[in-house]
Structures are given as C-alpha cells and as structure tokens.
C-alpha cells in the first residue's frame with residue numbers, strides 16, 4: 001500500500017504543484033491519476049520513487065516513510081514507464097531492458113536471459129532483441145518501455161502517460177495488454193493520464209484531479225460514473241458535453257463502457273472479462289463499429 005499524507009510540493013520558483021494531498025493507493029490494484037495538464041499528476045507519481053521529494057507531508061510504502069530510504073535504491077526497486085518509452089537510443093532493445101538489473105549487480109548472462117523472457121511477457125518477438133529503438137514502431141517501443149519497467153520485478157509499477165504518443169488503435173491494443181499483464185503479474189500500478197476513457201478502462205481506483213492536486217473525486221469507475229461528486233467531475237466525465245458522455249451498460253454480465261453514440265469503448269477492469277472472449281460480444285462490437 002502506498003499512502004500520501006498531507007503532501008505539499010512547492011517548486012523553488014514558488015509554484016505549488018500539489019497542495020495538502022492525501023490518498024491511499026491499495027496494493028495489487030491499478031490506481032489511475034487523471035486530470036488536465038498541470039494538475040500535478042506527474043509530480044505525485046514522481047514522489048513515489050523520490051524523483052521529487054515533498055516540501056511537507058509524507059509518502060509511505062507499506063508503512064515506511066520513504067524519505068528514510070536511499071533514493072537511488074528505492075528508484076531501482078520500482079518500475080517506471082514514461083511517455084515516448086524513455087529508451088536509450090544507442091542501446092539495443094535487450095540492453096535497454098537489462099540496464100537496471102545490470103546496475104543492481106545481476107550477472108550479464110542472467111540479465112539477458114531474463115530480458116528475453118520479459119519480451120515474451122509484453123508480447124514482443126525475441127527477434128527484435130538486437131534492434132535499436134529507432135528500428136521499432138511506436139507501439140513496440142512502448143512495449144519495450146514496459147518490459148524495462150518490469151525488469152527489476154518490482155511490486156510497484158509507475159506509468160506516466162505511457163500510451164500518450166501512439167495512435168488510437170495501437171493505444172487500445174496496449175491498454176488491453178496492460179489489463180492482461182496486470183491480471184498475470186498482480187502489481188501495484190499507478191498510472192497517469194489525461195484521458196478519462198483510459199482512466200475508466202484501466203483503473204480499479206480512479207482519482208480525478210484539479211489544479212494543485214486537489215482531488216475532485218476518488219472511487220471506482222462505476223462509482224464515479226453513477227454518481228459524479230460535483231459539476232467539475234460531471235463535465236470531465238462528459239456528462240454535460242453530451243457528445244462523448246460515457247456511461248455503463250451491462251453486456252453478458254460485464255460492465256461495459258459506452259459513449260453517447262453507442263460505441264463500446266471496452267470492458268471495465270474487475271468485470272469478469274468473459275465478454276472479451278465471447279464471440280457474441282465481438283459481433284456486437286463489430287456491429288457498432290468496433291473498439292476505437
């Protein structure tokens with residue numbers, strides 16, 4: 001469990017990025033921080049691995065105040081995946097994935113072997129192992145980024161807009177891969193996005209933020225969709241804009257996210273998942289123009 005207790009971050013230029021923020025992030029679930037640009041999402045994420053330290057307040061992991069832990073050691077024990085994959089351009093795929101384990105002293109042969117296994121995990125063919133990042137598609141690069149984030153077998157995986165730079169179809173593929181991975185790996189995932197649809201698809205817990213890291217609402221997608229806490233949340237969810245208004249429907253016993261034009265955006269995490277394998281569901285999706 002990760003806990004923020006009354007955390008404030010003021011940068012040296014006086015900007016208060018996060019003001020008196022408190023939140024419990026449960027273990028082995030996906031928590032999504034969603035909000036518009038500048039609401040403090042990245043700052044909050046980076047406080048979990050001490051890339052940023054709070055000005056006041058504490059961040060705890062499993063009851064330990066992380067300000068008492070050495071930052072580099074902490075950082076190397078937590079997976080971090082960022083937008084544009086953050087891969088080192090002059091290193092091959094396999095070397096990128098193995099970087100942190102090597103830094104932590106894992107033998108070269110084992111680090112390489114483990115890295116090949118991680119390519120399997122994220123659905124990349126091993127034949128890509130010796131390519132350089134610029135020889136991969138954007139989606140493949142992001143998968144390598146996820147493999148690298150998983151390379152130290154972390155309990156916690158931080159993801160900062162990891163799918164923000166890829167086209168919508170690849171983005172949807174990566175989102176579904178992440179749902180699959182999460183069912184398999186059972187990590188505590190903290191995911192940042194400005195896309196509410198992505199937040200609802202991936203999050204067990206969704207945190208809607210306003211400027212200064214002010215929590216407009218926190219809850220499961222179902223709770224937020226069925227009872228937006230205030231006008232801000234309602235308009236963020238799209239309830240008042242009409243066009244992209246999201247709502248829940250039940251299909252084959254699953255909670256399905258549907259937009260105002262009747263298109264199915266996906267099956268909510270925590271649903272049984274049966275609909276994704278149900279041919280009836282596929283034909284229904286096709287009839288509605290498919291998953292976007």
Ligand SMILES: Nc1ncnc2c1ncn2[C@@H]1O[C@H](COP(=O)(O)OP(=O)(O)OP(=O)(O)O)[C@@H](O)[C@H]1O
Nearest residue numbers: 011013015017036037038039040041042043044194
């Ligand atoms: N190093 C810094 N120095 C000064 N101000 C900063 C610094 N980093 C972030 N900020 C400011 O803190 C606020 C929150 O920034 P942050 O990057 O956490 O927001 P965000 O929600 O992740 O935004 P985005 O979606 O655009 O990435 C913004 O006003 C930003 O300009």
